[in-house]
Amino acid sequence: MKLSDFDFDLPDDLIATRPASPRSSSRLMVGQGDAITDAVFTDLPRWLRPGDRLILNDTKVIPARLNGTRVRDTTDGSGRAKVEFTLTAAQPDGSWRALVKPLRKLKIGDTIELDAGHRAIIVDRTATDVALRFDCAPEDVHALLDAAGQMPLPPYIAAKRAPDAQDRDDYQTVWARHSGAVAAPTASLHFDAPLLEELRAQGVDFTEVTLHVGAGTFLPVKVEDVTTHKMHAEWGEVTPEAAAAIAQTQANGGRVIPVGTTALRLIESAAVAGQIAPFRGNTEIFIYPGYEFRVADGLITNFHLPQSTLLMLVSAMMGRDRMLRMYAHAIAGKYRFFSYGDASLLLPE
Secondary structure, eight states: OBGGGGOOOOOGGGBOSSOOSSGGGSEEEEEETTEEEEEEGGGGGGGOOTTOEEEEEOEEEOOOEEEEEEEOOOSSSTTOEEEEEEEEEEOTTSOEEEEEETGGGOOTTOEEEETTSOEEEEEEEOSSOEEEEESSOGGGHHHHHHHHOBOOOOHHHHTTSOOOTTHHHHTSOTTOOEEEESSOOGGGGGOOHHHHHHHHHHTOEEEEEEEOOOGGGGOOOOOSBGGGOOOOOEEEEEOHHHHHHHHHHHHHTOOEEEBSHHHHHHHHHTTTTSSOOOEEEEEOOOOOTTOOOSSOSOEEEEOOOTTOHHHHHHHHHHOHHHHHHHHHHHHHTTOOBSTTSOEEEEEOO
């Protein structure tokens, strides 16, 4: 299975830089077996049945992007350099791992003057990232981020425009509750309160799980044999109550449909023994064609990057050829792609 098997040409103007407004007015492409139907996201109830259960990722995106200035003592002023950080994970010792641009300008011991008025010290550096220790208590870092951080928009959006205040709402789900993600579970961004209420009234059930989406979700696959690719680790939890509700839906003959690839990867990680069970910890599950799904009967998701692990995941659910036909249909129909783009509902049967 080659990386080139998951490639396609995407016109640059189909990369969405803002979401639809209102959220649920985005387009929806439904793939049901070999059939493709064009719809609007508010039409979603047409394809769901009483007793179906949607799995929602309730992670909350933190405003993890910070701007600052590296400061070193020099006589000619060369010790000052602008830097940009994207926090990726809190560490047990109170520091934070962070991606930084440009990494080459930093070394251990450097002081960073943050635009927020705080300072940080570089306490570790690797070939790919750094660790920062802030001048405030670890429990106060989230308040610092709320005051001065920007939403960590994906690279393909950040390359076109800077984050702004509107992204604080746009890049957060309406049910976000557990802070820790540095990327949004973007399929969830299409839901608003009226649509959720309509689905509840129809008899559709909901279960919340938590997967803190990491910056690694945007890392490219660099191996030609995709089966040798190693996934990044992300922390997630399926509570005993969530596992029991999912199991009951399966026993009752209802369909379990994750909203987003993050929710899907988590519940499949929780079912490695063959059936859903409580789960708490890191998952590095990599789903590509040939994978046998244990829990998910379908998927609500956005349109993904060429040669990405997420395109491989949806190909595992629908079949590669069928999925590439759907993407060709989406491109011809000028669907909007990626995090702020349109949605698809994938029903293999």
